[in-house]
Amino acid sequence: MTLSENEDLAYLRSILSVRETCEKVYGKSLGKNNGKSKHFDVSTDKMSKVADYLLNIIERDYQNLADIPVHxxxxxxxxxxxxxxxxxxxxxxxxxxxxxxxxxxxxxxxxxxxxxxxxxxxxxxxxxxxxxxxxxxxxxxxxxxxxxxxxxxxxxxxxxxxxxxxxxxxxxxxxxxxxxxxxxxxxxxxxxxxxxxxxxxxxxxxxxxxxxxxxxxxxxxxxxxxxSNEIDLQQVWEALMTGYTSIWPKGRLTLHGQPLGDCWKYKTESGEIIVTFHKLTQWLCYSLLRPLEQFGYKFKISSKDLQTGLPEYRNGGLFYDLGVITLKEEFLNIGLENSQRYGYDPSIPTFEPDSAVIVEWRCLTIGLLDALLPSVNSKLGSKLQLSQLIEAGTWKAGREIAAELRPKTAGPPINLHSDGTVF
Known part of the structure; x- marks a missing residue:
């Protein structure tokens, strides 16, 4: 279907686009026999190890799973x-x-x-x-x-x-x-x-x-x-995107002269696509749910499951540190060379935000978080929301495993050479 210019822009700014565009990148990688990935070796058989690691943290920190707040x-x-x-x-x-x-x-x-x-x-x-x-x-x-x-x-x-x-x-x-x-x-x-x-x-x-x-x-x-105080998450989302899309720095992707925000180009086998993450907007949307629902009009917000896991270095680092994803040697070497050039720890690979490696890492993070949720819920015998899994499990676990493996810095396994507006 050919989209009009306005529909195209609206779609790329939508919360629906995040899962759909990311799946174009991670889809094969999470398929049978571990699929294929351009930049990473993906071992989905190690997801059980991740689930067990999270279970230990969740059971350590929460006697009552109902007490787990939204991230x-x-x-x-x-x-x-x-x-x-x-x-x-x-x-x-x-x-x-x-x-x-x-x-x-x-x-x-x-x-x-x-x-x-x-x-x-x-x-x-x-x-x-x-x-x-x-x-x-x-x-x-x-x-x-x-x-x-x-x-x-x-x-x-x-x-x-x-x-x-x-x-x-x-x-x-x-x-x-x-x-x-x-x-x-x-x-x-x-x-x-x-x-x-x-x-x-x-x-x-x-x-x-x-x-x-x-x-x-x-x-x-x-x-x-x-x-009314009954609203859909997409209404909250559209208000945030309308209000804040223009804050992103010059040089980011635009469409028809309009800024797209946290969106990046990625080359697939069928051609170049635009992948959307909108991480800070998602982080803001998650973070505003509590005041919106508990104070003032006490909004009743539907469709909250449209949001994805956050594609940032704590969640993504967890999967890397526990061996689900590993940089292929060619790209690991490129990342280590970048670290030398930018003055980072020479043992940790570094990439810029628009690098295909980073784009794919973030896509994989979103896909793996969705795949992890039912596995953890099955082991817990519970129905945690994705936002609760991030809060009680993956974000915290990403930090803890980073501190175990890199005690001097507790930093991520892949560095981002950032301008302070990404991740």
Whole structure:
């Protein structure tokens, strides 16, 4: 079927496109006899080993499987056993803010925190008291304190405002993320530009974000769509894509002059295709489910299973470290040469985000997560959602196996030479 220009663009921005375009890459690899893969050797017979590894972690951490939350930024903001989020909510309630305003503020905080949550590298840390917190949780805590101090609003309130983000400069960034010569953050320039672009997006779309350009105002837009608190995940998704697609850096793929976001070209046997991941948008969508469903209008959201597993290095690293996927020697050698050129650990292969290796790795991650879910549920005798499997199992397991195998850095088995806006 020939699609019109608008339909083509709409499809590539849709949540439905993620599984469908990725399957064009991973389909053969996950078939019988392990299929074929361009860049990886795929051993699906080792998936049982992955399932057992996850089972040990899930049973260790959760006595009641019903307690497993949806994977989201909320848990990172509460890392190290400190319930920062509930403390904030109690403070706002005591100040007289109603449930709608609490929901707006939660969305303000979570949106900013997710947008700055690309890989931080293995050297940067945020210091909270005497505790050093690195990687995704460190970025979460940095964003939390910037929000709490009013650094993201025009009136020093605990909100987020587009005009403030639009004028965000290096001094603001260095202060908020504790940047120094000894504490450098991967993708420094890219992150600052992403924050400014987020501010522009908020200002440019008052129909979504209101005249005061707040992420949290999206709840009122969502309610008006159906004049009801019953909405479909695709409606949430379309609002996020409409609101935030323009924030991605120049140089990314565009179609008919419109940015596509986290989408990449990949050559198959039948020709070049565009593969869609939309990882940060998916991460944001997952992360907003809790405030949308528990506060304000208390939305009832259908079709949540349309979202995929997140194609990032913790989930993907788990499958690599447990031997389900292994780089073919030719591409391993290319990656090791890249590490020498970029100045990374020479024992870990490195690739850029648009590399066919990275695109395929991310596609395989999505396919393998879907294949893993029924296996784990069968062993547990349960019906975990995919988002719960990621939260209680794969993301956490990816981190733990990385720390076991690479204790000095706990980094991924494949490095991404990133601009701070991917993964």
């Amino acid at each position: 989201g930024r909320w848990q990172h903001l509460n890392c190290n056993g400190v319930d920062r989020m509930d403390n904030l909510i109690q403070k706002w309630t005591s100040e007289g803010h109603d449930s709608l305003e609490v929901c707006r503020r939660l969305i303000d905080l979570i949106t900013f925190s997710v947008i700055v949550d690309a890989g931080a590298g293995s050297t940067w840390n945020y210091k909270e008291g005497e505790t050093l917190i690195g990687r995704s949780e460190g970025l979460a805590i940095a964003s939390f304190y910037m929000f709490q101090k009013g650094d993201l609003s025009k009136d020093k309130s605990q909100t987020v405002n587009g005009a403030t983000l639009k004028s965000f400069d290096k001094a603001d960034f260095d202060k908020g993320f504790q940047i120094s010569a000894e504490n450098s953050l991967q993708g420094y320039e890219g992150r600052i530009e992403l924050i400014r672009s987020l501010g522009n997006s908020l200002l440019e779309k008052p129909e979504l974000f209101g005249d005061d350009a707040r992420p949290g105002n999206i709840i009122d837009y969502l309610f008006k769509l159906n004049n």
